[in-house]
């Protein structure tokens with residue numbers, strides 16, 4: 379039977395409930411600080427809710443559910459995952475690996491879930507992950523000014539060489555390395571919400 383994508387509100391509710399009841403104290407405090415000590419009030423705030431599961435990640439989730447059902451996928455690798463509340467979209471059906479080079483606090487969202495792993499470090503030079511058979515997701519991170527790989531031409535080339543190994547890559551249409559990625563992947567599909575999907 380075909381599984382339909384669940385609505386975004388389903389995931390937002392789950393994330394907020396987990397922050398409140400289930401998550402590690404460190405994660406809860408981190409969100410509480412960002413909500414000026416009033417998580418309850420911010421739970422009703424639309425902007426806060428949409429940042430918990432943003433447009434880009436929900437577009438990727440829908441696309442994976444609707445168009446990639448038949449593709450064998452080992453891992454979802456989210457590079458520049460930040461606190462990774464978006465892992466809620468993927469951790470039921472896939473193994474999710476979140477990577478980030480900044481430690482925002484000692485615990486990440488969903489870090490106690492069986493299917494969720496976090497790796498701390500700079501991708502790709504400090505992190506040894508096999509991208510073949512994986513879906514790589516990166517938004518606002520790789521290829522952007524914030525990405526240390528973009529400081530040198532050789533760093534940028536090493537990044538592109540590594541990304542070429544992935545089976546599927548989701549990133550932003552506005553990513554500064556979009557044209558280079560187009561050259562190394564076989565196809566690119568443009569999706570809503572500044573999202574694109576490269577396939578090899």
Ligand SMILES: C[S@@+](CC[C@H](N)C(=O)[O-])C[C@H]1O[C@@H](n2cnc3c(N)ncnc32)[C@H](O)[C@@H]1O
Nearest residue numbers: 458459460478479480500501517518519524525
């Ligand atoms: C603007 S945040 C985006 C967070 C998340 N992807 C989102 O859309 O909500 C970018 C994150 O990417 C991380 N980052 C940037 N370049 C990276 C790299 N080469 N390796 C690991 N993390 C990186 C930064 O530390 C930062 O947390």
